[in-house]
Amino acid sequence: MKNFTAKPITIAGAVLALLLIFPLVITQTFPIHVMILVFMFGMLGVAWNIMGGYAGMFSFGQAAFFGIGAYTSSYLLIAFQVNPWIGLILGGLVAALVAAAIGYPCSNLRGHYFAIASIAFSEIVRIHFNNWSLVNAAEGITIPMMPESLANFMFHSSKLPYYYIIMAFLLIAVIVCYIVATSKMGYYFRAIKESHDVAEVLGINVVKYRLIAIMVSAFLSAMAGTFYAQYILYIDPESVMLGAISIQIVLISMLGGAGSVLGPVLGAAILVPLSETTRVMLGHKGTGVDMLIYGFLITIISVYQPQGVWEWFTRIGKKIK
Amino acid sequence: MSENYCLEVKGLSKWFGGLAANLDIDFSVAEGEIVSVIGPNGAGKSTLFNCIMGFYKPNSGKVSFFGKDITRLRADKVCKLGIARTFQVVQIISDMTVLENVVTGALLRYTSVAHAREKAEEILAFTGLSGKKDFRGTELTIADKKRLEVSMALATQPKLLMLDEAMAGLTIVELRQIIDLIKKIRKQGMTLVVVEHVMEAVMEISDRVVVLNSGKKIMEGPPKEVVSCPEVIQAYLGDKYRAVCK
Numbered sequence: 001m002k003n004f005t006a007k008p009i010t011i012a013g014a015v016l017a018l019l020l021i022f023p024l025v026i027t028q029t030f031p032i033h034v035m036i037l038v039f040m041f042g043m044l045g046v047a048w049n050i051m052g053g054y055a056g057m058f059s060f061g062q063a064a065f066f067g068i069g070a071y072t073s074s075y076l077l078i079a080f081q082v083n084p085w086i087g088l089i090l091g092g093l094v095a096a097l098v099a100a101a102i103g104y105p106c107s108n109l110r111g112h113y114f115a116i117a118s119i120a121f122s123e124i125v126r127i128h129f130n131n132w133s134l135v136n137a138a139e140g141i142t143i144p145m146m147p148e149s150l151a152n153f154m155f156h157s158s159k160l161p162y163y164y165i166i167m168a169f170l171l172i173a174v175i176v177c178y179i180v181a182t183s184k185m186g187y188y189f190r191a192i193k194e195s196h197d198v199a200e201v202l203g204i205n206v207v208k209y210r211l212i213a214i215m216v217s218a219f220l221s222a223m224a225g226t227f228y229a230q231y232i233l234y235i236d237p238e239s240v241m242l243g244a245i246s247i248q249i250v251l252i253s254m255l256g257g258a259g260s261v262l263g264p265v266l267g268a269a270i271l272v273p274l275s276e277t278t279r280v281m282l283g284h285k286g287t288g289v290d291m292l293i294y295g296f297l298i299t300i301i302s303v304y305q306p307q308g309v310w311e312w313f314t315r316i317g318k319k320i321k
Numbered sequence: 322m323s324e325n326y327c328l329e330v331k332g333l334s335k336w337f338g339g340l341a342a343n344l345d346i347d348f349s350v351a352e353g354e355i356v357s358v359i360g361p362n363g364a365g366k367s368t369l370f371n372c373i374m375g376f377y378k379p380n381s382g383k384v385s386f387f388g389k390d391i392t393r394l395r396a397d398k399v400c401k402l403g404i405a406r407t408f409q410v411v412q413i414i415s416d417m418t419v420l421e422n423v424v425t426g427a428l429l430r431y432t433s434v435a436h437a438r439e440k441a442e443e444i445l446a447f448t449g450l451s452g453k454k455d456f457r458g459t460e461l462t463i464a465d466k467k468r469l470e471v472s473m474a475l476a477t478q479p480k481l482l483m484l485d486e487a488m489a490g491l492t493i494v495e496l497r498q499i500i501d502l503i504k505k506i507r508k509q510g511m512t513l514v515v516v517e518h519v520m521e522a523v524m525e526i527s528d529r530v531v532v533l534n535s536g537k538k539i540m541e542g543p544p545k546e547v548v549s550c551p552e553v554i555q556a557y558l559g560d561k562y563r564a565v566c567k
Contacts, residue, residue, distance in 0.1 A: 184432060187425040191414050198412040201374065203400035203429035203477050259416070 008317075023163050030280070032159045036231065038272045039166040040224050045252040045264025046173040047220035050180055052250070053258030055213035056193025058115045061122030062221050062249045065095045067241035069222025070229040071129065074141045084153035088226040095222035096215040103214040107207045110196065119243065126241035140236025143229060153230045162231050169227060170265070173220050178261050180216065189213055190259075255301050257310025266310050271298075326385070327352045327481055327512045328373070328404075333382030335365075335372050342368040343379070344536045350481070355503075355513045357523045357544075360533035361557050366516045367409055369533070370485055373514075374406050375399045386481070401429065405474035406483040409516075411466045413458040419469055420445065420454040426476030441476055448472045448502060464495040471502065482506065483514045488522055500525060520558070524548070532557065 023032050044062060051057045072094045073087025082090070106117050130138045146152045155161045180186050188209045191199040196206050229235045248271075256267020274297060278290035305312050328350040335343040342365045350356045358366050371377040373384050375396040384392045391399055414422050423441035424434065431437040445451045448468055453461065461469060467487050474482055484503070488496055500522050507513060507526075517523050523530060523544060530547040532540040534556040540547055547553055554560065 182434065184428045184434060184437075187417075187421065187428055187434070190416055190421075191425050194414040194416060195412060197376070197408070198414060200376075200396035201400055201406055201408075201412075202426045202473060203397050205395075205397050 019167060020164075023160050029159060032163055034273050034276045036159065036163055036166055037276065038268050039163075039170045040227060041248065041252055041272050042265040042268035043166070043170045043173045043224045044221055044249045045256060045268050046170070046177050046261075047217045047224070048249050048253045049258055049261075049264045050177055050189075050220075051213040051217040053253060053260070053263070054181060054186060054193065055189035055210060056110075057118075057210065057213065058111070058250070059118040059214075059217070060115050060243070060246050060250060061118035061120075061125075062217075063241050063243065063245035064122035064125040065099060065218040065221035066225040066228070066245060067125065067129065067235075067237065068095045068098060068218075069225025070235045070240045071135055071141070071225075072222070073226040074143055074229045074235055075135050078141060078144060083151070084226060084230050085151070088153075088223055091226045092219040092222045095218040095225075099214045099218035100211055103211050104207070107210060108196075119246075122241065122243065122246055126237050126243075129237040129241060136236075138236060138238075140234060140239070141229075143233040143235075145233075154233075162227075166224075166227055166231075169223055173223075174261060174265065176216065176220065181261055185209065185212065251298065255298065255305075255308055257308025260308070260310045260314075263308050263310035266313070267308065270301075270309060325352075326350060327354070327387060328514065329383075329385040330369075330373065331383045331385075333369070333372060333379050333384065335368050335377055335379045341536045343372060346382070346533070346536075346538050348531050348538065348541060350512055350514055352480075352512050353507075353510060354528045355507060355515060355526050357515045357517055357527040357530045358533060359517060359520075359523060359530060359547075359557065363535075364533040364557075365536040366533055367485060368536075370406060370483055370514075370516065373399075373483070374404065400477055400479075403478075403480035404483065405477045405479035405481070407467070407470045407474055407485055407487055409485045409489070411463070411470050413466055413469055413473065415458045417458060418454065419450055419456050419458065419461070419472075422458055422469060423472050423476045426473040427478075429477045437476075441472075444472050444475050447505070448475070449498075464491050464499070467491070467499065468502070471506075475506070479511070481512045481514065483516075485516045486518065487515070488517060488519045496522065520548070 022035065044066060048059060048062050052059055069091035072091035073084050076082035076087045076090060077084055102121050106114060109117050129135060135141060146154050148154055148156050150161065188199070188204050191202060191204055192206055192209055199206050225240060228240060252267040252271050253264040255271060256265065257263025275294050278293045282290040301309065326349045330346055330348050333343050333346045334341060346369065358369065360366055368377065372379045375394050378393050383390060386402055386404060389402070391402065414425060417425070420441055423444055424437045427437035427440040431440065445454055448471060450465065450468055450472060453465060458466070458469065471484070471487065488499055491499065496519065503513065503526055527544050529542060530544050531538060532547060532553050539556060540550050540553050548558060
């Protein structure tokens, strides 16, 4: 961060401009859909990174927060006609509250034990929603059709608005993560990641800062959840709370580069198109070749670049200087 | 009366199952004093540190800091009140540079990272680590790691600094440097409690020495007096030391 010269800013600006123009140039549905997923998983990765990469709490249960966000806004919409934008904020708040309620008793869990607790938590949430008649249990919720408008968070004629909305969300998440990483909080998170003992003798209230990390992460993940609901217009526990989503999020963050602001975004930019294109090209054959290729590439990255692809980028950046 | 002491420990006991790691320990430290705690391995020195700092909850007894009862207070609150410590096994944040490590400590008293960085630079200059501020914690020698740990502790701006074997495993030259650093810290008005095995250092820096054995305090007094006490020689120093002293 110290050597933040003009160069990275120019690169960031260029990438941003390219992304803004992208859907105007390439107008087919599929690439735009893939990009939307890249942004969404990038956002989920950034959210995971705040608690996993910085504060060292390896959550394998982010899908619970994603799902809680999707369900809160969708339920409020069908039951009380609450505007999805308000649902977005409320969903974030509910997810953050749930995160605090589960995070507090888990305050002393570290490393693998925290990971195990997070899996248990998200499975409990998923199974509960699968049987909860208030939110239509396993049938899921279909978002009712409304006139197309930004205020309604609904668009029928084009994916373009969704593209820009989720891009803005991702930008918000990146900015939040950057602020966290470079402020007092970021230093404290990293100390807690190293060891609770060293954090405590430096006067850090470990429980408080761990809760902050979990709650921020849950809020951002829930935002992505509401977006997903408004984009796909149908949610059920199997599509928004599945353990596979949690694992995908961890994978994206770790392979991209945990503990760096943009690492997870890069991870999403590599893994999501990979999984989508292999699935579209080879998935219909029913042979599982797509998963084989996807898994092979993940193995390659884990073996040759275990600190994540982002680290590789920064190394090249240093060489150029 | 008790307000005159920086640290006061009264009747402190800590049990681990049937084993008394600390049994009815009394001692006090006046402001500006250096008190060494010595004793054989397993005497309860580190347990005592952990009880004072709030890592362990003592079974009975009382710990006061400038007259304020801090028994059973959580470690981060104790730190906020003004006690800092180092660990027997060096604890630094390996993922950070030397400067970032010290900044993390300094942030206890500042909200802004920029201010904390100023303070951290100042402390690194004081402890002689300025030249290595951009090194990763993992790239340092053991002596520099210990020096860094002391810097991190100082960055929290304590009134009392507790060092747990800051000199173990150092060469003669490094030992000299850390002794000089401790003296320099003291000159700034700091109170220190030091757990140490290196007797040359204990003799040189301590105003008073507390000797523990099997969890009990067996002796307390000025260094010269302590090393000539037969009980201390028998429990810890050994007969050879008696010969050297004579």
